[in-house]
Amino acid sequence: MDTLQHNPDHDVIARYTGQPLQLPAELRREIEAHWHGAPVQLYALADLDHAHRLTAEWVALGAGHVAVAQHAGEQWELRSVERARIEAVREAPGLSANTLTLLGRPGDPPLAVLRYSHRQRRAFENLKFVLEEALAGRTVAAVDADQEYAASVARPIRDAQALVAGRQVAVIRRLLGYLRPYRRQLVLGMAAATVITLVSLVPSCTSTSSGSASRSSRASGPAA
Numbered sequence: 001m002d003t004l005q006h007n008p009d010h011d012v013i014a015r016y017t018g019q020p021l022q023l024p025a026e027l028r029r030e031i032e033a034h035w036h037g038a039p040v041q042l043y044a045l046a047d048l049d050h051a052h053r054l055t056a057e058w059v060a061l062g063a064g065h066v067a068v069a070q071h072a073g074e075q076w077e078l079r080s081v082e083r084a085r086i087e088a089v090r091e092a093p094g095l096s097a098n099t100l101t102l103l104g105r106p107g108d109p110p111l112a113v114l115r116y117s118h119r120q121r122r123a124f125e126n127l128k129f130v131l132e133e134a135l136a137g138r139t140v141a142a143v144d145a146d147q148e149y150a151a152s153v154a155r156p157i158r159d160a161q162a163l164v165a166g167r168q169v170a171v172i173r174r175l176l177g178y179l180r181p182y183r184r185q186l187v188l189g190m191a192a193a194t195v196i197t198l199v200s201l202v203p204s205c206t207s208t209s210s211g212s213a214s215r216s217s218r219a220s221g222p223a224a
Contacts, residue, residue, distance in 0.1 A: 011149035027058060050115065
């Protein structure tokens with residue numbers, strides 16, 4: 001479902017990642033038509049290829065299928081895997097890239113190999129969690145796919161910003177702690193600087209007033 005209301009997470013994604021804000025509407029319609037009307041429950045963006053170059057391959061999760069789609073000219077190249085064929089899910093984290101592999105029967109080729117950067121890590125963790133819960137015979141409550149995707153991509157950025165802000169506050173507090181033994185000297189120094197500044201302004205004000213008085217006296221003198 002397209003989100004009509006403004007989502008603050010979209011601002012974060014657009015400003016800091018440059019990645020799509022959500023699954024393209026036309027692709028969602030195509031996927032759901034391929035699934036005979038079954039809705040997209042969750043999705044993520046596999047943004048790296050096998051050589052770790054940037055790409056855009058959408059991964060959508062439905063009740064009975066997992067779809068993988070990418071642009072092929074003017075159209076979408078779509079392949080869909082039945083979830084009943086998935087027997088294991090493997091995640092391989094890395095320093096700059098992660099890989100999620102969907103496995104079928106032992107000895108068979110992987111059903112899907114999905115590579116993604118850390119920006120998409122939480123979105124793929126959501127997919128992995130739902131698939132693993134299903135393999136264990138458990139179900140997960142439905143969520144809004146668009147909001148969940150946006151929150152998953154934006155949350156690490158917000159966490160990093162909060163961490164930086166916290167460190168800055170900690171540095172300021174540490175500096176103030178270093179100055180605490182010299183608090184009396186610091187207060188006296190600031191007071192002295194204030195007094196010196198005020199005193200330096202007095203002659204300037206006095207000379208300005210004297211000059212104005214002299215000009216006024218000359219202007220009011222007797223005419224010849």
